Amino acid sequence: xxxxxxxxxxxxxxxxxxxxxxxxxxHSKRSPSLExxxxxxxxxxxELVATIKNVGSADLNLLKVGTLLDERLPVxxxxxxxxxxxxxxxxxxxxxxxxxxxxxEHFQLLKASxxxxxxxxxxxxxxxxxxxxxxxxxxxxxxxxxxxSAELIGPALTYESNTISLYVDAQKVASVPKAxxxxxxxxxxxxxxxxxxxxxxxxxxxxxxxxxxxxxAAADAADxxxxxxxxxxxxxxxxxxxxxxxxxxxxxxxxATTDSGPSRYFxxxxxxxxxxxGPLNAYTLWDVSTSVxxxxxxxxxxxxxxxxxxxxxxxxxxxxxxxxxxVYSPHTNDYAYAYNESIAxxxxxxxxxxxxxxxxxxxVYMKC
Ligand SMILES: *[C@@H]1O[C@H](CO)[C@@H](O)[C@H](O)[C@H]1NC(C)=O
Ligand SMILES: *[C@@H]1O[C@H](CO)[C@@H](O)[C@H](O)[C@H]1NC(C)=O
Ligand SMILES: *[C@@H]1O[C@H](CO)[C@@H](O)[C@H](O)[C@H]1NC(C)=O
Ligand SMILES: *[C@@H]1O[C@H](CO)[C@@H](O)[C@H](O)[C@H]1NC(C)=O
Ligand SMILES: *[C@@H]1O[C@H](CO)[C@@H](O)[C@H](O)[C@H]1NC(C)=O
Numbered sequence: 571x572x573x574x575x576x577x578x579x580x581x582x583x584x585x586x587x588x589x590x591x592x593x594x595x596x597h598s599k600r601s602p603s604l605e606x607x608x609x610x611x612x613x614x615x616x617e618l619v620a621t622i623k624n625v626g627s628a629d630l631n632l633l634k635v636g637t638l639l640d641e642r643l644p645v646x647x648x649x650x651x652x653x654x655x656x657x658x659x660x661x662x663x664x665x666x667x668x669x670x671x672x673x674x675e676h677f678q679l680l681k682a683s684x685x686x687x688x689x690x691x692x693x694x695x696x697x698x699x700x701x702x703x704x705x706x707x708x709x710x711x712x713x714x715x716x717x718x719s720a721e722l723i724g725p726a727l728t729y730e731s732n733t734i735s736l737y738v739d740a741q742k743v744a745s746v747p748k749a750x751x752x753x754x755x756x757x758x759x760x761x762x763x764x765x766x767x768x769x770x771x772x773x774x775x776x777x778x779x780x781x782x783x784x785x786x787a788a789a790d791a792a793d794x795x796x797x798x799x800x801x802x803x804x805x806x807x808x809x810x811x812x813x814x815x816x817x818x819x820x821x822x823x824x825x826a827t828t829d830s831g832p833s834r835y836f837x838x839x840x841x842x843x844x845x846x847x848g849p850l851n852a853y854t855l856w857d858v859s860t861s862v863x864x865x866x867x868x869x870x871x872x873x874x875x876x877x878x879x880x881x882x883x884x885x886x887x888x889x890x891x892x893x894x895x896x897v898y899s900p901h902t903n904d905y906a907y908a909y910n911e912s913i914a915x916x917x918x919x920x921x922x923x924x925x926x927x928x929x930x931x932x933x934v935y936m937k938c
Pocket of ligand 5: 723
């Protein structure tokens with residue numbers, strides 16, 4: 571972990587192993603409530619229109635923050651594959667939401683049989699280096715609340731769109747501004763000191779606690795008799811246990827130092843997106859292994875877990891570090907957040923879901 575004021579020697583992140591959304595959810599649990607349809611919007615520049623229909627009988631308050639409905643955060647909404655089936659690399663963020671701080675404005679009411687459409691500018695958050703026909707698909711989980719409420723009720727709704735093919739022109743697409751191009755990290759050789767005294771003390775403690783909790787969780791995962799591991803990762807396979815042990819051990823090693831290690835850590839909103847969409851605790855750029863803590867992280871989260879399945883600074887740090895490709899590859903994604911929302915995930919996706927690691931570390935610490 572490199573904290574503020576470090577030299578940036580950008581690690582070459584060769585691999586862009588982006589896990590796929592398709593197959594993330596157990597289809598036998600799939601809810602029939604949401605129908606997502608993709609259609610081409612603008613030829614050449616990878617612009618799509620997504621139409622979302624509530625095909626269920628109940629009105630739904632769909633979460634906007636960090637989802638398909640988010641109009642501000644640079645999050646991944648679709649998967650784009652070239653003709654050889656290789657993904658166009660995602661260049662955006664994984665956002666960590668503070669659930670308790672969600673308000674009515676963070677939701678989109680979609681009444682039974684209502685439809686909404688939105689434009690998805692895929693090129694703003696993906697690299698298209700070669701021209702060709704790409705296939706696009708949106709699938710994932712949609713957390714929701716009851717109409718009139720801002721309290722998520724799990725499990726999240728799942729959706730899987732049609733697949734569409736669209737020609738992308740590498741030259742035209744190069745002129746589409748990137749969502750995160752405002753302050754490219756690559757152009758800076760030195761990051762300014764940015765932590766105030768409170769943030770520095772909290773960050774130092776969070777990193778020290780991250781190491782302790784990640785090592786405790788790794789020890790639990792390594793114990794074949796641990797039923798807790800089976801609860802959080804839905805398997806007792808020794809191979810899966812080893813993967814979890816290895817990832818948590820790598821996270822602990824990264825958290826153990828503040829002046830070296832593969833990831834970078836900012837105490838302040840380096841990219842200016844903490845306040846743009848909803849209540850974020852933190853966000854991470856997987857490809858440059860950079861985590862940014864938002865003021866909610868410092869102002870509202872306790873240093874250590876205070877209850878089962880609840881958020882705190884130590885396990886939020888674990889969550890963010892698992893997103894960093896340079897710490898342990900492949901990096902995790904946010905297929906589902908929180909305990910109740912994620913129960914539809916299949917075992918393969920739990921292994922790549924950041925919250926399964928932070929919630930597992932919470933459970934080991936709290937003995938849930
Ligand atoms: C999917 O869910 C069904 C019903 O809950 C369950 O019986 C089945 O084992 C699950 N499959 C997987 C792969 O998790
Ligand atoms: C996991 O498998 C091992 C060896 O097969 C067995 O001894 C252990 O009891 C199992 N653990 C759980 C939690 O089922
Ligand atoms: C992922 O973790 C959550 C709890 O954090 C759990 O409810 C869910 O079942 C896990 N997913 C799988 C597939 O085990
Ligand atoms: C330091 O940062 C915290 C968290 O962002 C903030 O609440 C606090 O007001 C800041 N303190 C000073 C002295 O600026
Ligand atoms: C999660 O689900 C359980 C059981 O349905 C419920 O008692 C609990 O309140 C839920 N927790 C949250 C945070 O929604």
